[in-house]
Amino acid sequence: MRFLFLVLFGLGGCAVLVALGLWQLDRMAWKRGVIADIEARLEAAPTALPEAPDPEADRLRAVTVEGAVGEGRLRVFGTWRGGGAGHRVVVPLETPAEAGGRRILVDLGVSPEGTEPIPARLLVTGNLDWPAESGGAIPDPDGDLWFGRDVPAMAAALGTEPVMVVARTVSPAGIPVRPAPVGTAGIPDNHLGYAVQWFGLALVWAGMTAFLGWRMTRPTA
Template sequence: MTRQHTRLSGWIAALLVATLFAWLGTWQLQRMREKQALLEQIPRAQQGAVSVEQALRTPARVRRVVDRGHFLPGTVMLDNQLRQGRAGVRIYRVFQPAQTPQAVLLDLGWLPLPGDRSLPALAPLSGDYEVRGLLAPAPATGIALGPALVATAQPQLWLATRLDTQAIAAQLGRAAGQLPAQVLRLDPALPLGYERDLDLLPNTLPPSRHLGYAVQWYAMALTVLIIALVLEWRARRRNGR
């Protein structure tokens, strides 16, 4: 291979790597904007409460919800959830409002896991309940590796690696699309469920961290191009050009 071909291959590799780094920086900026937009909706969401059915008519918005209904069989524990530095699981049940056939996944809160990772026992939920909280997008799934749900030794209990509402709907015998991608975050003041708050970005990066990572990726893309230019300049000097 001639030197010219080697330099051309080097430039192609440098441009590909720089493009990848720039794409990753742009993706981080997109995640930052999405999370900023989500957080900016919270003050407006607290102004007035609507039913689950009304809130689902505007799925892109965070809405304060008050509704009454019952819980359907089946529990999902979302694994690898940190709270105040402790490892645990977040508990989800499907809530069926009394006035609409559209059910919604409800976040009952967080429970710790012991060192042997034995799953905690859960209190039964029977009868009707009045619930209130924030209807918001489900936690981001991240990179999907392996099945979303794994059956446990306890009946009607699944351990989740990510919150995939469609996989949950299928496991519970519901048709595709019958379980929306939004999750009802239960008001901590209610005497129901477990440890919780209304933080819409639990176990995930805040917008400022995404901005920091975006700057790093863009800087790495620029560094690759600068190195390629320096190597090209040195090669031209050696060749007397």
């Protein structure tokens, strides 16, 4: 009876651990599909700004916009891996009448203070995004410092459409803001390592079960 219980306990434990490893492999395949889809959107040939961008259908759509930098800017404080602390600079961009006469938000990228001068006209290639970040305005003398990007709230503050282009390249070159484009570097893909751990634990479990079974068959003194 004890030997039967050991076999069932060993097989059950191995089955659970192997199932967890297989689940991690499934998660890995799903995650890599998501990353591939995002990268395909990011690397697609840029198009003109859609007339009515949809936050779901047009998320990460590559676009090119050109226009005059409007009055006002918002600074979003944050920290970046390898880049220390700084501010994202978000400005209103007004496209010419022949391009629809739009007024939208453009996230130009990161600078230490976020107060450096910006040229009056810009050509921006980037991706549409509606970041889901917590935060908001905080009291300061200028009222321009934020802790997170909130597209509807920022649009209301600067009088623009609730549309944001996160820059990948900006012309003219040399403006004192470093683009911080949308990417996949922040999406963790550790599932293969987790799967190896679960399969390793299954082997250890099986080995311990076999060892205990061997000990049970040994004659006692």
